[in-house]
Amino acid sequence: MKILVCISNVPDTTTKITFTDNNTQFNTAGVQFILNPYDEIALSRAVELAEGGKGTVTVINVGEVSTEPTIRKALAVGADEAVRINAKPHDAYFVAYQIAEYAKDKAFDMILTGRESIDYNGAKVAGMIGELLDIPSVSIIKKLDVDGTTATVDREIESGKEVITIPFPFVAGTAEGVAEWKIPNMRGIMSARTKPLTVVEPKEVKTLSEILSFETPAPRGQVKLVPADDAAKLIDLLHNEARVF
Amino acid sequence: MSVLIYAENADGKFKKSIFEAVSYAKAIAAQNNTTLVALSIGNVAAAELSALGKYGAEKVLNVSNDKLKSFVNQAYASVIAEAAKKEGSTIVVLSNSFSGKGLAPRIAVKLGAGLSDGAVSLPDAGARFTVKKSVFSGKAFAVVELTSENKVVSLTPNSYKLVETGGNATVEDFTSDLKDSDFKTIIKDIVKATDKVSLPDAELVVSAGRGLKGPENWGMIEELANLLGAATACSKPVSDAGWRPHSEHVGQTGIAISPNLYIAIGISGAIQHLAGVSSSKVIVVINKDPEAPFFKVADYGIVGDAFEVVPKLIEAVKQLKAS
Numbered sequence: 001m002k003i004l005v006c007i008s009n010v011p012d013t014t015t016k017i018t019f020t021d022n023n024t025q026f027n028t029a030g031v032q033f034i035l036n037p038y039d040e041i042a043l044s045r046a047v048e049l050a051e052g053g054k055g056t057v058t059v060i061n062v063g064e065v066s067t068e069p070t071i072r073k074a075l076a077v078g079a080d081e082a083v084r085i086n087a088k089p090h091d092a093y094f095v096a097y098q099i100a101e102y103a104k105d106k107a108f109d110m111i112l113t114g115r116e117s118i119d120y121n122g123a124k125v126a127g128m129i130g131e132l133l134d135i136p137s138v139s140i141i142k143k144l145d146v147d148g149t150t151a152t153v154d155r156e157i158e159s160g161k162e163v164i165t166i167p168f169p170f171v172a173g174t175a176e177g178v179a180e181w182k183i184p185n186m187r188g189i190m191s192a193r194t195k196p197l198t199v200v201e202p203k204e205v206k207t208l209s210e211i212l213s214f215e216t217p218a219p220r221g222q223v224k225l226v227p228a229d230d231a232a233k234l235i236d237l238l239h240n241e242a243r244v245f
Numbered sequence: 246m247s248v249l250i251y252a253e254n255a256d257g258k259f260k261k262s263i264f265e266a267v268s269y270a271k272a273i274a275a276q277n278n279t280t281l282v283a284l285s286i287g288n289v290a291a292a293e294l295s296a297l298g299k300y301g302a303e304k305v306l307n308v309s310n311d312k313l314k315s316f317v318n319q320a321y322a323s324v325i326a327e328a329a330k331k332e333g334s335t336i337v338v339l340s341n342s343f344s345g346k347g348l349a350p351r352i353a354v355k356l357g358a359g360l361s362d363g364a365v366s367l368p369d370a371g372a373r374f375t376v377k378k379s380v381f382s383g384k385a386f387a388v389v390e391l392t393s394e395n396k397v398v399s400l401t402p403n404s405y406k407l408v409e410t411g412g413n414a415t416v417e418d419f420t421s422d423l424k425d426s427d428f429k430t431i432i433k434d435i436v437k438a439t440d441k442v443s444l445p446d447a448e449l450v451v452s453a454g455r456g457l458k459g460p461e462n463w464g465m466i467e468e469l470a471n472l473l474g475a476a477t478a479c480s481k482p483v484s485d486a487g488w489r490p491h492s493e494h495v496g497q498t499g500i501a502i503s504p505n506l507y508i509a510i511g512i513s514g515a516i517q518h519l520a521g522v523s524s525s526k527v528i529v530v531i532n533k534d535p536e537a538p539f540f541k542v543a544d545y546g547i548v549g550d551a552f553e554v555v556p557k558l559i560e561a562v563k564q565l566k567a568s
């Protein structure tokens with residue numbers, strides 16, 4: 001079983017988000033970058049499925065050299081090898097195209113992504129790769145089991161789930177429930193230094209979208225406190241002032 | 246040209262979020278001086294289909310094919326892209342539902358279109374097609390320009406108002422050639438809590454955290470939610486501990502929601518939690534600690550013990566409903 005896990009390098013979840021250059025650039029000064037939490041779940045499941053010689057796990061990132069610490073972290077968690085497509089990820093189509101171009105002649109059985117990146121929150125790379133390779137894509141999945149060359153997944157739907165079977169090869173965007181986060185051990189960290197990390201130059205592709213600027217949400221006004229012994233007042237305010245019900 | 250809206254149904258009915266998307270697509274069609282065509286796939290009754298006209302669809306294409314009774318991502322994407330081509334639709338609109346998230350990227354690739362996912366505002370009516378979306382998990386917005394000729398936009402539920410235009414839609418059958426290779430996935434089972442308001446669609450949400458101490462104390466949370474017609478949600482440690490299902494977990498690593506009202510009970514307001522709920526229109530916090538960070542982003546608050554406050558709220562809602 002050959003598994004490809006797509007990983008993105010994102011600001012730590014506690015990062016205060018600010019912008020520079022007249023609100024056109026994300027300010028990375030002092031920002032700690034991490035492996036996107038959902039991608040980490042995908043990777044953890046991939047490593048579990050491949051354990052004991054049952055398969056190999058390759059991780060791929062589209063990014064500049066600054067993402068390599070995150071790629072090494074993925075190797076420490078248990079991926080066998082890594083690929084970095086040496087480019088700034090311009091838009092989701094660019095990312096999906098580079099990954100599809102890399103994967104198309106390598107016979108991966110399964111391509112896993114996170115449900116979405118926690119920076120640009122597009123939830124679109126998985127579906128785009130699926131379409132580019134003309135194979136099924138399922139997003140968002142909360143459980144992933146493999147039997148032979150077929151996977152069974154739980155797809156999240158409004159107020160429930162669908163249980164779906166998919167033959168290899170396919171793409172899936174994973175969320176919590178698929179696996180527990182794995183914490184790399186010392187051996188993993190040591191071996192990550194010597195595992196192969198191949199750098200591939202990007203293919204040319206048309207740009208379809210462009211971020212023009214960023215905005216930060218307007219701050220909320222002062223909180224209106226209601227005394228605990230007059231809780232009914234809160235319902236009155238929500239009904240008559242905020243008019244939410 | 247025209248604008249195409251994919252009107253997803255849930256068991257034969259259109260949800261409010263779909264009518265929002267139709268209203269939104271109608272406004273885009275008006276900006277471009279063109280017509281709005283709706284596409285429905287699955288078994289939907291004629292009266293329900295023509296209801297799409299009320300929100301601005303001039304024509305409804307109806308695909309009812311036994312093979313497409315339940316959702317098959319690849320096949321649905323092929324049908325929608327084919328309809329867009331036949332109708333000369335250069336802009337395709339969807340709701341950013343779970344199915345919409347699966348479909349939009351495939352449709353965009355098929356049409357060579359740029360995709361603006363999770364839009365929260367109308368495109369700018371100027372020369373450049375720009376749409377605002379939430380980024381950095383609710384901490385900011387990005388203004389994204391689609392530079393391609395064809396465009397796909399998916400709309401975040403509860404972020405655009407319903408606009409009734411009072412029109413009538415004509416309904417036409419639409420057939421398309423289905424490829425076997427689009428039917429590789431097979432649905433084995435569908436598990437749905439039908440008695441509950443679904444969290445991503447909910448306008449009102451009652452959420453609770455570790456301050457509730459244990460799963461046995463959720464009775465009052467559910468009672469308050471039921472009385473309000475609200476969905477229930479929880480913080481991550483609560484679902485991690487198995488007190489509540491993962492599907493209720495909101496935040497950076499759970500789901501992001503933007504209801505009209507979010508009531509947070511016994512939740513501290515960690516930055517990762519706020520990431521999923523900060524775009525709620527009104528936020529109410531009930532916490533016994535006046536220093537809880539959640540109060541900084543709240544509109545209304547009560548500093549107090551949830552076990553005393555929530556029963557009082559329940560009483561007050563009952564009285565309001567009785568009056």
Ligand SMILES: Cc1cc2nc3c(=O)[nH]c(=O)nc-3n(C[C@H](O)[C@H](O)[C@H](O)COP(=O)(O)OP(=O)(O)OC[C@H]3O[C@@H](n4cnc5c(N)ncnc54)[C@H](O)[C@@H]3O)c2cc1C
Binds near residue numbers: 061116123210
């Ligand atoms: C340094 C940097 C500069 C950027 N500059 C621009 C810009 O100038 N203009 C602009 O429009 N956008 C820019 N972006 C945004 C970028 O286009 C998106 O990150 C990318 O399109 C992926 O979309 P998404 O984040 O919505 O992914 P989603 O679809 O939410 O991601 C889903 C999954 O896809 C995989 N994935 C996502 N990104 C990558 C990746 N890079 N490599 C491998 N797998 C990945 C992961 O598994 C992820 O969980 C930039 C991003 C970065 C990190």
Ligand SMILES: Cc1cc2nc3c(=O)[nH]c(=O)nc-3n(C[C@H](O)[C@H](O)[C@H](O)COP(=O)(O)OP(=O)(O)OC[C@H]3O[C@@H](n4cnc5c(N)ncnc54)[C@H](O)[C@@H]3O)c2cc1C
Binds near residue numbers: 037483531550
């Ligand atoms: C990578 C990462 C991702 C994460 N993603 C998420 C996420 O998606 N969603 C999420 O929620 N968290 C997430 N977290 C966890 C987050 O950091 C917090 O730990 C979590 O949100 C805290 O949950 P809580 O508020 O329920 O519990 P606590 O922080 O323990 O807060 C409990 C609150 O209840 C109050 N309280 C106690 N007793 C009472 C009472 N009787 N009446 C009223 N109030 C009372 C306390 O004053 C306190 O403020 C993530 C963390 C990391 C590191």
